[in-house]
Amino acid sequence: MILGLLPQVAWILGFPLVGALVLALLPAWRWAAWGNVVISGGTLVAAAMLLGQPLPRPTRMFLIDPFNIYLVVLTAFVAFTTAIFSAAYISREAKAGQLDAKHLRFYHGMYQAFVFSMLLALTANNIGLMWVAVEAATLTTVLMVSLYRTRAAIEAAWKYFILCSVGIGMALFGTTLVYLAAQPVMGEGELAMAWSYLVIAAPGFQPDLLSLAFVFLLVGYGTKTGLAPLHAWLPDAHAEGPTPISAVLSGLLLNVALYALLRFKMIMAANGQSMLPGPLMIAMGLSSVSLAAFMLYRRGDIKRLFAYSSIEHMGIITFAFGIGGAVANFAGLMHMTMHSLTKSAIFFGVGIITQNAGTKHMDSIRGLTVSHPALGWAFLVAVLAIAGLPPMGIFMSEFLVVSSAFAREPLLTLPLAFGLMVGFGALLHRLQGLSFGEPLPMRGHAHPGFALSALALAPMFAHIALVLVAGLYLPAQLVDWFQRVAGLLG
Amino acid sequence: MSAIVWQLLHALLMVGLAPLVTGIVRLAKSRLQGRRGPSPLQPYRDLYRLLQKEAIVADSASWLFRVAPYLIFTATWTGAAIVPAFTSDMTLVPAADLIALVAMLGVARFFTALAGMDVGTAFGGIGSSREMMIASLAEPAMLMMTFSLSLLAGTTAPAGIGAFVLKGGIHLDVSAGLALLSLLMVAIAENGRIPVDNPSTHLELTMVHEAMVLEYSGRHLALIEAAGMVRLLLYMTLIASIFAPWGIAQPDEPAVFAVTGLLLFLVKVVLMAVALAVFETSIAKMRVFRVADFLGGALLLALLATIFIYVSEAV
């Protein structure tokens, strides 16, 4: 087929691509919101079809292997639930006059374009194509962050754009260096950029060049993952964009960036003599955890609070992959999944809360469990989950990270555990203020009616349920999958 | 024996050709500006006229004021005499190297600056201080360029570097290109050409070099003007002998090569004079505080030239 497009991949990519064009051209925004849901549903079905079948052989451009298959399904799933939430959220915003029809067309078209670029990044075998897709994902989200056109939104979008563009430039240079390392061994052309071949031929590459490449790639894709000290764009982008975008940013885009980094880590691992990527990743992971944990205190804006929480969790995941070994990698993969689900659930809740309260300042929001019981208790459970309380999935993965770190490098568990504790404390403190006490008057949008509010809550419940189940019992195939990939990651 | 002959001929050529070169530059600039311009032999006539005139010396001038022109001219002429133009078979060449050249030009500049301050006028002081500022940046740049070239060629003598280039040691090297650029910038600054200084300005506040010699007249002024012309020719010869040394006769070659070398040298000098005129016409004079940036750039280029040697596997 064209460009080596695998048929399964064609379906997965085709839905969002066509959807983006359709939604951009559709004039009536009400239809657009539901169209968004339908298209995302189609993408999810196409992704789920991957699960049953045997894995296809990789082509020069595309690849489906154990590592990206579950990420593709996860991405399609979260995109689908977020589309449902977005339909409810956006219709409420539009009714309240915050967004007009032109903005909404743009928003929905961009949403599908964003999903397309993420799925392209996940299924790409050519490292250049992967880079293009990650860049496209950045560009689409930048435009969406500035949707509200306020001063703060423009500043956030500008900062996001500049920092991430520099980061992506670094990543491109790293990609070029990997090609340079590969070319003497593999010859010119596309073969030297296909990941599946690179990983096999890696032992013959020049180690110094690979090490240099990895540093650039770590800086580049690390910026997009939100690792400290390259995280400055993350809190603003999350705080100022529309909440569904914060949900997919935290839940999906950070994962995709980390996935790209991990692909290169696998190449490094295959070549035994290059610099160990572990220590760098551990350092950046730990600094992210510590920085974010301390920044969680004294946050006034609710979305910013959870943005820093995302930084903390991406730090934990990077730390886990930096430690390496079967258990730590397993923990990292599991944490990626759990964090995705939990963080997006939290942002769903945050979206509804800010719409009800009319403000993002946490000091003005009190007693959610009293004023909005379903929302309040669900939000409570979600925040407890992200803070790492058992029996939720995050507790399980954090426990595995700490224990595998203890087994390999006991001293490192001290800063890690300390960071986790500090973050836990901050989140709990804030949660108490938000959930309990006398409710303050809510000055937000009008109540949307039972149907829409149920629709807005449903994705949140679904995600929390999944996280709870995963914490208690992980299905055998999932465990098996994680273990296989953990082995590949080295 | 022939070495001494060539040396004397070369020295005479330097001082004899210099006014003609300046004349060519002025003529080319005039033509580019749309004027007919003076004859290229005009500087000879100017020097002759000045030599006839009486030298007026201010009351407040010291012995230095009277002695300086002779020192300046001698130092510059000696410098010009040691840089090979058409043959490197000259007696002084083995003792000549770029660092000595820089030192000699430094001596000339030192006495010029002192002479500028000697009479105690304000303009002289301005000129001297500006000249010293330019020198404080231009000399390190020149030395840095010397280092980079000598790292490539293994010697600091212009004759030696020229011989190295002739043997094919430096082709299109990035370091050599950067060194050339740096030398050109330094040459412009040292000779007081646009964009650093306008040699034909009459506005005292914009002067650098002219301000130092405002008080001179008669034979003193003739010597100083001649020194300036020789300095211009010196830099042109330096650039030619290092970066375009084709035609320079080597010590073991027959005498006829020197003659062809002389012809080639004349061609090179005329080309450089015209190029200088074109460059000066196409660019505006910088403000004085920007000169520091300009020369800082020259220094950094020379520094880069040195750094790049290490990556180009030439060392």
Added chain:
Amino acid sequence: MTYEPLAYEFDVAHMIDAMVLMFGFQLLYQRRMQSVLRSFALQAVALAAAAAWQAHVQRAPHLYATAAIALVFKGMIVPFALNWLVVKLGIHRNVETALGIGPSMIVGVALVALSILLVLPVTGKATALTRESLALAMSVILLGMLMMITRHNAVTQVVGFMALENGLILAAVGAKGMPLVVEISIAFSVLVAMILFGIFFFQIRERFDSLDLRYLEYYRGDRQ
């Protein structure tokens, strides 16, 4: 069928790459906005020359397309569009610097030295890109970053970013046989970036009445 370049072909390639670097330094040197745009245009032209030479040396005709894209987009359209924006938005003609021009140049040279140090351990045995070209490309990238960091104005930040991309393309065209996918995508990203920048300029100017980025920092909302 690979083709091994001759020694002089490497030399010319290095000279052109060095010119790209020199224009990068010239970018740091300028004080006036329009000089900055002119220097950037010159850098893009030098980049196009480098790409064209590589196309000739590597016998890779697709690099001519890269050269054309660099020449037309970055050498003509981008400086022209930015100039138009500068005039239309009435942006202050002088470039305000966070670090003086002299110190910026010194830091620039230090960055070049750093690139060379990083590249030195990589031996020259039959790599697709010589050590020198890699060092030069990395220097251009780092200089672009320096420009972004040390300038206050949004337009000059954009130019710094474009200079950084010039370095990236320089590295990519030098790498023998790198597929066109990446090159087209780079061009694509430049195009989209330009559109975005244009939109942003209008939005920023609208909101802040100025493109001085120091105004933006006031709204850094972390102070709560």
